[in-house]
Amino acid sequence: MEPDILELESFLPYRLYRLADAISREFSKIYKERHGLTRPEWRTLSGLGQRGTMTATELGEQSAMHKTKVSRAVAELERRRWLTRTPDENDRRVEHLALTKTGLAAYREMVPLAKAFERELLARTSAEERGAVARGVAALEEALEEKR
Amino acid sequence: MEPDILELESFLPYRLYRLADAISREFSKIYKERHGLTRPEWRTLSGLGQRGTMTATELGEQSAMHKTKVSRAVAELERRRWLTRTPDENDRRVEHLALTKTGLAAYREMVPLAKAFERELLARTSAEERGAVARGVAALEEALEEKR
DNA sequence: TTTCGATGGTTACAAATGAAACCAGTTTGG
DNA sequence: CCAAACTGGTTTCATTTGTAACCATCGAAA
Numbered sequence: 001m002e003p004d005i006l007e008l009e010s011f012l013p014y015r016l017y018r019l020a021d022a023i024s025r026e027f028s029k030i031y032k033e034r035h036g037l038t039r040p041e042w043r044t045l046s047g048l049g050q051r052g053t054m055t056a057t058e059l060g061e062q063s064a065m066h067k068t069k070v071s072r073a074v075a076e077l078e079r080r081r082w083l084t085r086t087p088d089e090n091d092r093r094v095e096h097l098a099l100t101k102t103g104l105a106a107y108r109e110m111v112p113l114a115k116a117f118e119r120e121l122l123a124r125t126s127a128e129e130r131g132a133v134a135r136g137v138a139a140l141e142e143a144l145e146e147k148r
Numbered sequence: 149m150e151p152d153i154l155e156l157e158s159f160l161p162y163r164l165y166r167l168a169d170a171i172s173r174e175f176s177k178i179y180k181e182r183h184g185l186t187r188p189e190w191r192t193l194s195g196l197g198q199r200g201t202m203t204a205t206e207l208g209e210q211s212a213m214h215k216t217k218v219s220r221a222v223a224e225l226e227r228r229r230w231l232t233r234t235p236d237e238n239d240r241r242v243e244h245l246a247l248t249k250t251g252l253a254a255y256r257e258m259v260p261l262a263k264a265f266e267r268e269l270l271a272r273t274s275a276e277e278r279g280a281v282a283r284g285v286a287a288l289e290e291a292l293e294e295k296r
Numbered sequence: 297t298t299t300c301g302a303t304g305g306t307t308a309c310a311a312a313t314g315a316a317a318c319c320a321g322t323t324t325g326g
Numbered sequence: 327c328c329a330a331a332c333t334g335g336t337t338t339c340a341t342t343t344g345t346a347a348c349c350a351t352c353g354a355a356a
Contacts, residue, residue: 006259008194008211012266012281013168013175018212019289020161020168026292027161038342046156057304063156064166066344071306093304093351111154118160124294129287133160136281141167143272144174186312205334214314219336241321241334 016140023121030113035106040065040073042110045099048083049107053098055088082106164288171269178261183254188213188221190258193247196231197255201246203236230254 008014024039031037037045043063048054054062060070074097077083082103088094099107122130156162172187179185185193191211196202202210208218222245225231230251236242247255270278 004256004259005198006194006262008191008198011262012269013171014191014211015285016164016168017172019285019292020164021212022292023161023288024165026296040342043156043162046154050153050156055304063162064169067305068307068344069342072342075306091304091352095305108152111152114154114159121160121288121291121295124291125287129283132280133284133288135277136284137163137167139273139277140171140269140281143269144167144171146272147269148174188312203334215335216314216337217312220312223336239322239334243335 027114027117030117031110034110034113038073038076040069041076044070044073044077045082045103045107045110046114048097048099049104049111053096055094055096057094059097077103175262175265178265179258182258182261186221186224188217189224192218192221192225193230193251193255193258194262196245196247197252197259201244203242203244205242207245225251 028039028042031042043065044059047059047062051058051062056067056070056074059065059074060067065073074083074085078085080102081100083097083099085095085097088096122133125133176187176190179190191213192207195207195210199206199210204215204218204222207213207222208215213221222231222233226233228250229248231245231247233243233245236244270281273281
């Protein structure tokens with residue numbers, strides 16, 4: 001344990017990123033294979049399915065995406081006719097986005113798959129470990145928030 | 149808690165990715181500002197600093213990078229004269245990579261910064277929470293491994 | 297009201313990434 | 327011995343991403 005050496009494998013930012021990336025990549029296979037969605041597109045679909053109607057800005061906040069990602073994802077889903085835009089009555093810069101029937105159908109099909117993925121992953125851990133995951137993630141979220 | 153709705157904010161793959169991405173991004177500012185390194189370059193530097201000498205394949209395994217990323221990162225660090233390649237005696241496809249004095253100096257400068265980052269982040273959590281992080285991450289790593 | 301800074305969203309351009317093709321060299325099985 | 331399969335590593339090409347500039351609209355303040 002030399003003091004001037006960094007052990008990459010146990011360095012938290014790396015370890016966490018590697019884990020998250022692996023999980024996310026594994027999960028992404030599902031919506032990629034199924035519908036050819038990118039991650040931003042999946043998040044957009046998911047956000048709108050969950051909340052019903054949102055603006056692009058709200059979508060970006062909810063799903064931690066840069067506005068260009070949102071913009072492009074929305075454009076693609078619109079092209080597929082999975083969502084529609086409705087101009088805001090009062091503020092003409094804003095558009096309210098909502099899923100079409102087709103979009104909603106895709107969403108409804110994806111939800112169980114997503115839940116199953118999470119369930120199957122967590123099924124391989126003990127109740128105690130699941131508690132640790134929850135507390136650990138929450139603690140880091142807060143810590144990062146404070147640190148900035 | 150409707151059964152046919154997925155709550156993105158608490159969906160583990162999303163939440164974990166978002167956390168890891170935020171932390172990694174925050175940390176990357178350090179090596180980006182300091183030396184203009186990309187993440188693959190930082191990992192390469194870090195891997196070689198830690199282990200002394202590695203082949204490109206080993207680097208990829210250690211730091212979970214696709215071989216094209218390794219290839220490009222190595223090329224860039226070589227261009228900066230931060231590392232050198234030495235052909236393997238027995239297998240002429242293989243090159244052994246090692247940091248130069250300059251590369252090592254950069255590594256030595258980065259290590260304390262990396263450790264400080266991690267320490268400062270964890271300092272904002274309780275000992276109990278740090279334990280939870282450790283157990284949680286380990287559990288998920290295993291669970292994912294089993295799942296595949 | 298006009299002007300000026302902020303805001304919602306898109307676009308253009310450069311850089312990073314991933315997949316697949318590729319080149320060299322190496323191993324294996326007939 | 328030799329072809330075929332495999333491995334280490336690079337390159338090419340298409341796609342994705344990030345940054346910054348941009349356009350339109352809005353709100354506040356002069």
